[in-house]
Amino acid sequence: MAELDEGLKASGGIPQVLTFGTPSVGEILAERYQLEEHIGNDSLGRQLYRGIDVILRRPVAVVLRYPGGERAKEMLAAAVAASRIVHPHLVGVYDAIDEGERAYVVREWVDGIALREIVASGPLDAGRSVAIAWAVTDAVAALHGTGIAHGNVHPGTVLVAHDGRVVLTDARTDDLATPETDIRAIGAILYCALTGYWPHAEAGVYSVPDGVRDASGALASPRQVRAGVPAHLDSLVADLLNPDLPLPSAESLAGELASFGSFDDEEMAAEEGGRVDFAAFDSAAQSTAPPRPAGRKLAVGVVGLLVLALAGTLAAARVLGDPATPETPPSSSPGSSASQQAKPAGQPTELKLDASKVRIVDPAGDRSETQDAANAVDGDPNTIWKTDRYTKAEFGGKKPGMGVWIDLGDAKQVVSVEVVLQTPGADGELRTGASDLGSGAQGDQQTVQQYTVVGTPRLNMGTRTIFNGPEQKTRYLLVWITKLPKEGSSGRYRVAIGEITVRVQ
Structure with missing residues (x-):
């Protein structure tokens, strides 16, 4: 019988246990x-x-x-x-x-579907993600209240039943199970539901693809992976996955998650456009609803998960820690690889940028540094656009900055903009505007003045930096550098951009 890849993989591997004999069906x-x-x-x-x-x-x-x-x-x-x-x-x-x-x-025996299977077809909205995380946290809080840690929280043990329940299965009370690992794993469950990825370094290696990371190994936040994640929820996930920050108790976290649940019945409509009939499930939802501020509707979110459960006919009890697969796997198509993993539907895609719609913005320069802008978007980080060398990091005290302007062709929902530098240490920011104000000194000045900063400027950028995209669709972007990094032992300052990658929803 084929062995199934199950559960989180501990460092050093899990010792294999041979099976001797198999019971017969009917026994x-x-x-x-x-x-x-x-x-x-x-x-x-x-x-x-x-x-x-x-x-x-x-x-x-x-x-x-x-x-x-x-x-x-x-x-x-x-x-x-x-x-x-x-x-x-x-x-x-x-x-x-x-x-x-x-x-x-x-x-x-639970009829339903595992979270691992749900996110394989696309990430969830904030409401459903919070509803799942709250239910798991409430269950974990009950365990912790009796002095037990679950030790096995991951997308294979979180099930959405066909009756609308979210169910946590398969506790493992071994020496590695602690309340802290459970809370960290709940943060990873939230990350997984919101993005379709699982943070391996933070929560253990698992069969769901690892999250997007920069060259230093830092995990991209949910808002950097996809648009529409509320900032406060994004911050909560980051805090739960940060090993340097103290973790809340499960009871406190459940209360915090309950305060996030604000969305309406209309958001739970089926994709076909029809209304979902929740009447048959209202009593079950109300009996498991969390304490929450007046006006919150997290219970609707829990019941709304029925839409997800009914989308598949898997028996969710068919997972021990990961969903079981048939004993005879389906044949692979020519050229396919078992190691390849399908990208969840609805995930951001890398936009191929038109080199003819990229230029350098240099409002206080003599235009001598505006060549080779296309090198920053040609897909090759070894071909670069670079500034001249300056004696001071602030462009020698002569310029407020320089940047790369990009026309996306039409308005798009930008999820993230990744900037690869040859030398770390620059300060920069992402800006966006409503129109092309033209090139040349005057056009560049108007671009810098009228384009708005997205999020928080980045100080001392690494070799790979990811900016969150704006909340609204946009056509024009400006990667704006305000401070140059020191270039080696030359004592001079210069920025060299190897690649800019734009990901859109």
Whole structure:
């Protein structure tokens, strides 16, 4: 049987456990749990079955592990701990049995879809992302309240059920599980829902593609990856993933997330344009809604996730830590690679820039440095546009700055602008304007005066810097340099731009 890539990968790798023998479909375990279908295996040697409790006549998920005994201690301990907590956003655990040569856990079977599968077809809006993160945080807070850390929060253990519930599964109470790792992982869940990527360095390597990073390895924020992420939510994600900042408790984080939930029923309309009928799910939503300020509608967001769950017919219990795949994988098309990962739909795309619509803005210069502007957008960071060398970082005290002006051809929703410098240390900013004011000294002066700064100017830029795009669509951009970096041991100052990359929604 094919092993499945499951869960977060610990440094040094997870020790593989061989499986010995396979139960037959139809076999009844503990004189109660009949195995109906083998779903798959994971990298820990566990086998997942869909089954039925022949006494209560309800569907169950059965997770088997070979061997039992000491090797299954962590799995059974986690199951016993989770079984003591009844919570709407935690999967129900019914039984945990050790037979020596094998051990198994019997838990709730959840029909739905894993977050990993949801983001594979595109990131979620802020409302749905917050709704998922709040539900996970509320579940984790319940665990932490009893002194237990979950230790296994990632896109494969977060499920959206067909009844509208968000359910967290498969706790692992091992030595690596701490409240801090859980909170950090919730920040990563938010990042994943908002962007379609998973921050590997911050939250553990996982099968969802890693987030966009600059040359120094710094993770791009959700607002740099896609447009429309509220600034306060972007800041929260950054803080939760920052290892240098203290983390809040799960209870405090749940309260903070509840305060973000402000969106209306209309935003939950189906893509076809029809209204979603929430009537059948209102009571379930209200029973699990968080405490929140008057007027907030996070509960609607939780119920609205039903749209996502109904979009697929996966059984969400078919994941042990990552969604299971068929034992016989589909054949690959010629030239395809198993290592290649499809980019989530709706993710930003790199815009091919027209070199004829790029020029240098130099309002106080003699036009001698306005050549080779196309080198900054030709796709080759080794071909550069550069200024002259100056004796002072502020352009020798002669200029307010210089920059690269770009015409995108028509108005576009710019998500980010990435600037690659040959030498780090420049100060710069991204500006945008409504019209082409012309070249030459007068046109350049008007461009600098009338174009507005997007976000916060960047001081001491690295070799690779990512600017957030403006909130509104725009056609014209200006990468404006206000301070030059020192060039080696020459004692002179000059900026050299190797490449500017514009990503649009």
